[in-house]
Amino acid sequence: MGTVLGDVLGFAAGVAISPLPIIAIILVLATPRGRLNGLLFTVGWILGLSVLGAVMLTIASPAGASTHNHPATWVGALKLALGMLLVLFGARQWHRRPRDPSQAQLPKWMGAIDRLTPVKVFGLGTALAALNAKNAPLTLAAGATIGSAGLPVGQQIASLAIFVLIATLGLLAPLGVFLLGGERAKSTLGGWKDWAAQHNVAVMAVLFFVLGLKLLGDGISVLTS
DSSP: OHHHHHHHHHHHHHHHOOHHHHHHHHHHHTSTTHHHHHHHHHHHHHHHHHHHHHHHHHHHTTTTOEETTEEOHHHHHHHHHHHHHHHHHHHHHHHHSOSSGGGOOOOGGGGGGGGOOHHHHHHHHHHHHHSOTTHHHHHHHHHHHHHTTTOOHHHHHHHHHHHHHHHTHHHHHHHHHHHHOGGGHHHHHHHHHHHHHHHHHHHHHHHHHHHHHHHHHHHHHHHHO
């Protein structure tokens, strides 16, 4: 199990460092029902990652993701495809990055966050976790890695839970500051939001490249061993 955790922690960290979801939860926390909405957003995020990872585990086990405790060929092909996808997204993001970070603009949908109902806030957290162009491939890769390790079911579930916990740290940090930071929380979170907004595209591009190359390496290793 330790080896598997070593493999998936990098994917979890990549999910945790997600500027747009971090900006989104800071905006959610600034709404009149910030405490409730922040918790709902985080729970939705956890649910989205958990369901997507569990689906991958469910597919991997009966599909023979592990052959004699070695990842099956299709697992290598999946990681290779996901890696190529992330590298392509990285190139696209880098090309679209603003030359002047101060000119960066947030997505238009973020302007409507203060008007969302609690149910929609929950759905937004779920969507940003499970449907994000970076998070979904990384969660699928983590699920495939866990499923191909030949672990007992209990250890697979524990490994996925640890992945989800690490992947949620990026949201738990602003949520913790909001709940425990008192009067200073607003200015602290505002500074985080401004930085993330200015550097979102560049950060995402670098993450796409680095994590995509790791997945390419993992896929090639499985297919050639």
